[in-house]
Amino acid sequence: MSLALYGHPFASFVWKPLIALYERGLTFDFRMVDSDHPQNARRMAELSPTGQFPALVDGDRKVTQSNSIIEYLDLFHGDAPPMVPENAREALDARMIADVFDDYIHAQTQRIVGDALRGEDERDPRGVADAHILMERCYDWMEPRLHGQEWATCGGFTIADCAAAPALFYGDWVHPIPARCTALAAYRARLLSRPSVARVVEEARPYRPFFPLGAPERD
Structure with missing residues (x-):
C-alpha cells in the first residue's frame, strides 16, 4: 500500500x-x-x-x-539524508529550532489569521498584539543565528527548515520581516528557491484568495 x-x-x-x-x-x-x-x-x-x-x-x-x-x-522511507540528523547533539538543535519556528512564528501567524476570521464581537486585539510581539522577538532572535549559514542549523537542510518554510512564508505576510533582519530575509528567499519548497508554494497558489488578510503579490 x-x-x-x-x-x-x-x-x-x-x-x-x-x-x-x-x-x-x-x-x-x-x-x-x-x-x-x-x-x-x-x-x-x-x-x-x-x-x-x-x-x-x-x-x-x-x-x-x-x-x-x-x-x-x-x-x-527512502535513503535521502535524514531531516533529523543522526548525531544526537545536532538532532537536538534541529528539533529545537523547528519548535522555535513552530511556536513563535507559525502558531502566532495562525493566531493572527484566526482572529481575522472571527466576528467583530469575538475579536481578541490583545492576543493579536501579543502575537505580533512574539514574532518580532523571534525574528530578532533568529537573525544572528543565520549569519554565515545557508540553512537554519546543523549545516544542512533539516526538520528546522521544513518548519521554517511555511512559518516564514506566511509569517512575513502578516508581520513583515523588518529591514534590519537581512540574514533572516535572505534565508526566507533561499527557502522559497529550494525545489521542494517552491513546489508547495505553487501547489498552494490557487487557494490564495482564501487568505483572510489578503495575500500579497510579491511571492
Whole structure:
C-alpha cells in the first residue's frame, strides 16, 4: 500500500511533511481534506484527536502531527539524508529550532489569521498584539543565528527548515520581516528557491484568495 497524506495544500502545517516527502523523492497519494471530499474529512477525524491535518497513513501505521510524520519518513522511507540528523547533539538543535519556528512564528501567524476570521464581537486585539510581539522577538532572535549559514542549523537542510518554510512564508505576510533582519530575509528567499519548497508554494497558489488578510503579490 502506498503512503497517503491527508491535508490541504494551502495549510501551513501540511507544508512541512510535503516538503519532507518531496526532499526524499517519495511517491504518495495526497488526500484532499475539504468540503468536496467528505470521505477524507471523516477519515481525518479518525486519524487526529482534533481532526486537524496533516496525517500520514502507511499501511496499518497511522501518524499525526507534522514533526512526527517527518521523523517517521526518516526512519522508514527512502535513503535521502535524514531531516533529523543522526548525531544526537545536532538532532537536538534541529528539533529545537523547528519548535522555535513552530511556536513563535507559525502558531502566532495562525493566531493572527484566526482572529481575522472571527466576528467583530469575538475579536481578541490583545492576543493579536501579543502575537505580533512574539514574532518580532523571534525574528530578532533568529537573525544572528543565520549569519554565515545557508540553512537554519546543523549545516544542512533539516526538520528546522521544513518548519521554517511555511512559518516564514506566511509569517512575513502578516508581520513583515523588518529591514534590519537581512540574514533572516535572505534565508526566507533561499527557502522559497529550494525545489521542494517552491513546489508547495505553487501547489498552494490557487487557494490564495482564501487568505483572510489578503495575500500579497510579491511571492
